[in-house]
Structures are given as C-alpha cells and as structure tokens.
Amino acid sequence: MRHIISILMENESGALSRVAGLFSARGYNIESLTVAPTEDPTLSRLTLVTRGSEEVVEQITKQLNKLVDVVKLLDLTEHRHIEREIAMMKVRVAGGEDRAEVMRMAEIFRGRIIDVSSDTYVVELTGDSAKLDAFIEAMRPFDVVEVVRSGVMGIARGDVALRL
Amino acid sequence: MxxxxxxxxxxxxxxxxxxxxxxxxxxxxxxxxxxxxxxxxxxxxxxxxxxxxxxxxxxxxxxxxxxxxxxxxxxxxxxxxxxxxxxxxxxxxxxxxxxxxxxxxxxxxxxxxxxxxxxxxxxxxxxxxxxxxxxxxxxxxxxxxxxxxxxxxxxxxxxxxxxxxxxxxxxxxxxxxxxxxxxxxxxxxxxxxFHYPKSMQMRSYNPTVKGHPGQIRRAVDLLLQARQPVIYSGGGVVLGGGSKLLTEFTRLLNFPITNTLMGLGAYPASDRQFLGMLGMHGTYEANMAMHHADVLVAIGARFDDRVTGNVAKFCPNARIIHVDVDPASISKNVKVDVPIVGQVEPVLRAMLKELRARERRPDADAMEKWWKQIDEWRAMDCLKYDRESERIKPQAVIETLHRLTGGDAFITSDVGQHQMWAAQFYGFDKPNRWINSGGLGTMGFGLPAAIGTQLAHPGETVACITGESSIQMCIQELSTALQYRLPIKVLTLNNSYMGMVRQWQEFFYQGRYAMSYMEALPDFVQLAEAYGHVGMRIERPGDVEGALREALDMKDRLVFMDFITDADENVYPMVPAGAGQNEMILL
The missing domain is CATH 3.40.50.970 (Thiamin diphosphate (ThDP)-binding fold, Pyr/PP domains)
Known part of the structure; x- marks a missing residue:
C-alpha cells in the first residue's frame, strides 16, 4: 500500500542522506521525496512516499524513528489528509492551433501558463499525484519538451499536526 | 604487564x-x-x-x-x-x-x-x-x-x-x-x-527505559498460563547488566532458559535450568524446547537468522513476549504477541515485582511434564564426541581449559568452528566473560579483543580461542601484546582448514574443498618466538592438559599454543540454513 510519511528532522548536513541511505540499505523503496527547512530553521520537514505491506511500513517508521536526527514523524495515510504535488511542463507550441489547445487543456486541469516564448509554453499545475499523472497523459499528443515534478507533500486535516 | x-x-x-x-x-x-x-x-x-x-x-x-x-x-x-x-x-x-x-x-x-x-x-x-x-x-x-x-x-x-x-x-x-x-x-x-556539558538532552533522541506497566501485566498473565515455556535471552541482558535479575526471574518461575551466542554467561551455564546455547549450533534440548514451546520469553535478543532458522517454521505453537530496548527489533523478523520496549534491567525488575504480587504460579504438573520431556532431549547428549581418539579433539582442549581455569577466564574468540566449540564447551557462569564477534562474524577479532580485555582486567586469565586461519588475519597484534606485556593465552585449534567452510563443503558441496585448505602455514612456535613470546606445539591428546597447565602458570608471558587437532571434526548439532529448529544434523 502507498504511504505518505512526513518527518521533522534536525536541519543538519547529512540528515537527508541518513534517510535516503536507510531506504537503500534495507531495501525499501522511495517513490518521491521532498524536503525543505521549516519556519523553525533548526528543523527540516521531509515528506516521502513509499509502498509496502503493513509489516514493512511498520519497520520503515520504526527505523526512521531510530535515526538520531529524526525528531518526529507522522504517517499521513493513517489520518485524513491533503496531499499536493506541483508540476511544471514545457510544451513546444508551433502554430496558433497548438497554442489554443494547450491553453484549453491547462484550463481544464486548472493549470496556469507561467512562461511564454515564441515557440514554448510552461504550464504550472498543482494537485494530487493522480491528477498530475492524468494531465501528463492528456498532454501526450503535444510536443512536450520537459516535465518537472516536486514530489508529494502533505498535511493532516483537522486537529492532527506534525509539530514539536 | x-x-x-x-x-x-x-x-x-x-x-x-x-x-x-x-x-x-x-x-x-x-x-x-x-x-x-x-x-x-x-x-x-x-x-x-x-x-x-x-x-x-x-x-x-x-x-x-x-x-x-x-x-x-x-x-x-x-x-x-x-x-x-x-x-x-x-x-x-x-x-x-x-x-x-x-x-x-x-x-x-x-x-x-x-x-x-x-x-x-x-x-x-x-x-x-x-x-x-x-x-x-x-x-x-x-x-x-x-x-x-x-x-x-x-x-x-x-x-x-x-x-x-x-x-x-x-x-x-x-x-x-x-x-x-x-x-x-x-x-x-x-x-x-573549554566548557564540558554536565548532562545531555536531545530532542530527537529519547530512548525508552521502563516498560509499559500494562504490557508487563499482560506478559505476567501469559507467563503464569504457560505449560511449556522457554526463556530465550540474548546479548542485551549482558550489555544491560540484567544478568542477576534474569537469574532471579528464571529461578522464581522454574522455567528452562537458553542463551544466544551473544548472551552466554547471562545465566549460569552450570545451572540445571540452563539448556545451553540455541540456534544453528545450539544444543538439541534448547532447539527442541524452542520448537515445542507454548510461551516464549525473549529478553534482549533479536531473533537473528542464526537463531530462528526458517522463520516460517519457528516456534510454531508459541505466544511470544519480547523485551527489547530497541523498538525496531520487535516484530522485525518474527511477529510477537506481547512487545515490551524498555531496558532489560528495569523491565525484569518490574516483571519480578508483578510476579511476586500474584499468588498464582505456573501449573506444577504441566511444568513437571515439561521438564521430563526436556530431560529426555538432554539424554541425547548432543555434544558428545569421541573421547578415545588418537588425535586431539578441539572440544577436549576447551573442556580442559574450562576445568583448569575454573570456568572463570575471559574468553575471546575468532570466527568459525573453534568459536562454536568455545560457545558450546566453555560453560560461562558469569556475564561479560565471553567476547566474540557474533553479528558480523569477523575473522581476526579474537587476538585484538583479548588485548583490550586483558588491559581492562590486568590480573585475570584471558584466553583467545582461535583457529590457524582466523589468527592470521590480525597476527600483527602479537607485537602490541609484547609492547604492553600482556600475558594472553592464545589457543589455536589448528586443523589446517578454514574449518567451518570445510564443514559446509563436506555437508553441502559433496566434499569439494574449494580453497578451504590452508597451505603454507607458518611455524607458529617460531612465529610466536620471533614476536618475543612463548610458543608451544601440542600434537597428542595426552599432552593437552600438561601444556595448558604450563601455559596458564606463565603469568607474565603471552603463550601461543598451536594445538594440532583432528581435521575431520565437525560442529554438531547443526541446523542447516533454511531448516526448522527441530531439523538438526546430529553426530
């Protein structure tokens, strides 16, 4: 099953590689990983998406908790939560017909065109991973130059919170 | 020194x-x-x-x-x-x-x-x-x-x-x-x-010390219902200083107990309730008791593959209590029923207190039957070997060492057959006396470990039980031992083979001894002397005791004893990799 695990950890060099190293050393998989400092600059918040049976995910959370740099973690999938990912896509738009069609697609998916050049558009899109997948699939007929995805981040709904 | x-x-x-x-x-x-x-x-x-x-x-x-x-x-x-x-x-x-x-x-x-x-x-x-x-x-x-x-x-x-x-x-x-x-x-x-902090607190690191009281009560409930219980304790008891309380706990319940390789000495080996080591080269009685247990109490042990064998066949009827300071060790290899996260010592103290507060004791008839069954398994005498052999049996060397040192020496070992024989035949009655490389299995560990042990215990007997292959992996430390005048006794069980490799090749590769024969061995007596120590070569069973006495009497010299042992000897019992605990190869 797919799990989204959010981790608060010490904002120290090497902390990220401890998490990444744990996954490779123990044969767990990481689908996506995103990390940035929090409003408290001594802490980073890392969100990772992994897949595994209940036993494996239990081991993953235990092993993560065991890392000295990890302060606290939350398996968002155990709670009601919101997940978001951002994607940016560069599309070659040769003629007027393409331009109109790409704009229409972006609109349907509630995306925005954030850069325009003589023959490219950059479309920005936010949503859960499935929505991004669907958009990328829908854009296949066009000349897609490159796609960049942020990886998943998430937050629990209601009173549940990951904080010190 | x-x-x-x-x-x-x-x-x-x-x-x-x-x-x-x-x-x-x-x-x-x-x-x-x-x-x-x-x-x-x-x-x-x-x-x-x-x-x-x-x-x-x-x-x-x-x-x-x-x-x-x-x-x-x-x-x-x-x-x-x-x-x-x-x-x-x-x-x-x-x-x-x-x-x-x-x-x-x-x-x-x-x-x-x-x-x-x-x-x-x-x-x-x-x-x-x-x-x-x-x-x-x-x-x-x-x-x-x-x-x-x-x-x-x-x-x-x-x-x-x-x-x-x-x-x-x-x-x-x-x-x-x-x-x-x-x-x-x-x-x-x-x-x-310069300022040195007096104490340390880290927001990201708060190890659990005491066990959860509810879990301890549940564990005690289960202990009192047991009809065929086994206590299985590991290195955590030695590291956590829990040996005394473990002994008290085991005796109070009159349960049989087995130790892992790392846990030897946590419970006195000479005691009637001790079944010996368990696992791949554990005793027949320990492995059979594990297999037939209805309640298993794992304390400071981590269900290593060398202990469990095939996990699918591990303790099929047992409900399991697991005490460990590391939550990630619990239910990692084997799913347990009553997990208790905490240090061994305070958890054992709490369990003892809870036990003493209860009037109930485990069913006496069931326990009697269980002990009778265990004694039948014991009667198999699974550690028997040919005591009449004309060649030196490695087991005999260790038994003699045990007798002459009163079982009170610090023993370090390298990795392989000699390590297993040391674990099986040097009955440790005290913790912290058995120093070997358990998890990683590092050949070359024994001699340097003996150096550290001897330095920490200047007046005590420290013996390194090793093989002719392992000892060569850190042989240069003979020089360190001379510099600090460490009177270590090195017992090399020399069978000219990487013995454990040879044993696996005999059992599982139809005797194709690929690269396990140690050709061109040095003359260890001359080598020891070149390093400034005393060297001995012992070739006949009748000379073993005399040589050991002589070596142990040399309180201020390192003595390197090269025992020429029977190359065909194997470690028994053996649970082959992937087999169940009850599927042992016996002599």
Missing part, C-alpha cells in the same frame, strides 16, 4: 588550567584531551597519523588518559570492543584520516552489529581541503554512516566539546552502538574556551 598510562611522561600543565576553564582558551586538541578526562576514559586504542598529530601531542602532555598503540586500525577497534564488552564501559578509538579511518571500518561494523558502546575518533583533512581529494582524505562520515549508531563531522572548534559529550551519550544509552566523530586537523589547532 605495562600500564599504558605510563607511556606518556607526566606533564600536568593541562590540569593547571582546570580552575580557569571559563577564561582560558584551549586548542581543539587540548579540548579533546580534556573531554576524555571528563568522561573518565582511562584507555584509548589507536594509531597516529598526520591528521591527528595535534591530538597525539595533547595526549602526550597529560597523564590521565592512557593510549594503547596497535599495529593496524582494525585491531584498535576490536581491542576497544574487548575492553567494552568485558567492562560494559564505552571503548574509545583514535585513528587518523583516510586509510586510518577505512581500516577501522570493519571494526566499527562489527561493533554496530553487536551493539557495543564505543566512540571512534577519526582525523580528517583540514576543513579548507575537504572535498578536494586531498592526501589521506576520505568521506569518513559517508563511509561509516550505514554501520554506526550516529556520526558527526566537527566543523567548528566551538562545537567540539558538546559533540564529544553527545557521542558518549549516544554510544552508551538506549541500544548501545558505535559513534564516529570526524575531526578536521584545523579544528584541533583552533582555540576556544
């Missing part, structure tokens, strides 16, 4: 600044020495080099912290491990950057697998050169990351003291383990005021 502390002349000027710590600035190297003094470190095992010269200079100028010079950095770490395992105090290692650090990695990985409290200091190139592929530069923090409890790179002299404090705190609390502190050379020259 020479005290390594006397190797440094008396200096004392560092002590002079002791009163004025707030105002006087010290160099990083001086701070390093002061931190070790504050931690009460009496011995550091190490080897100097370019990046740690300032530190060695600072150690030279003081006389509280002694230093033991090894001949290879791997041995420094193993020696520190011998020191740590035999005292339950942290081992301390100091090596230089680059090859100093990489040589230490095997030792660090070994200490990590066996949860040994240890702090390893590695020199590093100056901060300005880090990342430049400088001379003797390696990414020590990167290389050691997967085999340490935690590691640090110190980038500012102001962080040095607090980092060292953290290192000792992490190494010795919770589930112990090695912590590496990488110190660039410029940091050891930079200056700042």
């Amino acid at each position: 020479i005290c390594p502390r006397q190797r440094f002349p008396r200096g004392g000027w560092i002590r002079c600044v002791h009163q004025e710590i707030e105002t006087v600035e010290l160099t990083g190297a001086e701070i390093f020495a002061r931190c070790l003094q504050e931690e009460g470190v009496d011995l550091v095992f190490g080897y100097p080099g370019g990046s740690v010269l300032h530190i060695y200079d600072a150690l030279f100028k003081q006389d509280q912290v002694g230093h033991v010079l090894v001949r290879h950095e791997q041995a420094a770490v193993h020696a520190a491990e011998g020191y740590a395992k035999s005292t339950n105090r942290p081992g301390v290692v100091l090596v230089t950057s680059g090859p100093g650090a990489t040589n230490a990695v095997t030792g660090i990985a070994n200490a990590y697998m066996d949860s040994v409290p240890m702090v390893v200091f590695t020199g590093q190139v100056p901060t300005s050169l880090i990342g430049n592929d400088a001379f003797q530069e390696v990414d020590t923090v990167g290389i050691t990351r997967p085999c340490v409890k935690h590691n640090f790179l110190v980038k500012d002299v102001k962080d040095l003291a607090v980092t060292i404090k953290k290192a000792f705190y992490l190494a010795t609390t919770g589930r112990p383990g090695p912590v590496v502190v990488d110190i660039p050379k410029d940091i050891t020259a930079d200056r700042c005021p």
